[in-house]
């Protein structure tokens with residue numbers, strides 16, 4: 397069957413979008429590049445890719461298929477956002493951590509904002525487990541001053557200080573299924 401994927405830059409997925417920042421092909425190309433770098437950097441090491449749910453689910457699914465290494469996957473669930481505002485507190489939603497002992501960890505998230513989430517998880521991993529190392533990869537990084545300093549090892553794209561949705565990123569639980577990353581029109585943000 398022929399693919400009839402429309403160009404989402406010309407035809408917005410839905411009228412609630414203000415602006416498309418990155419379309420499906422741009423995202424796929426960038427993730428392929430990230431996978432190539434990761435394959436090179438982690439060659440021959442015991443790698444576990446851990447993603448932060450729910451936002452990082454799509455990123456992990458696409459990224460691991462661009463990494464040409466034997467690896468394991470794991471997930472962690474945290475919650476910090478309500479609407480478009482970070483609550484400032486990172487809550488772990490499960491009692492136990494994945495098995496990380498003796499492994500190099502690549503911790504993924506959809507977007508780096510204040511830095512609290514990645515820092516809290518990294519801290520917890522080192523406190524409660526014995527990983528060989530923890531590196532971090534984010535699909536998006538907001539160009540803002542971090543509340544908690546962190547320099548991710550891999551960054552897909554930089555964005556400004558605006559609230560974005562799509563490709564895993566939500567607004568009140570919706571829009572994760574958009575195959576692109578964009579901003580919402582003001583009237584759809586309450």
Ligand code: IMP
Pocket residue numbers: 448451476477482505506507508509510511512513514558559560561565566567
């Ligand atoms: P941080 O802890 O402030 O760095 O925030 C990271 C988390 O906040 C991410 O895992 C996202 O779930 C969420 N987040 C931050 N900015 C956005 C955004 O623009 N859209 C959707 N979610 C966001």
Ligand code: MG
Pocket residue numbers: 448449450451452506
């Ligand atoms: Mg998140």
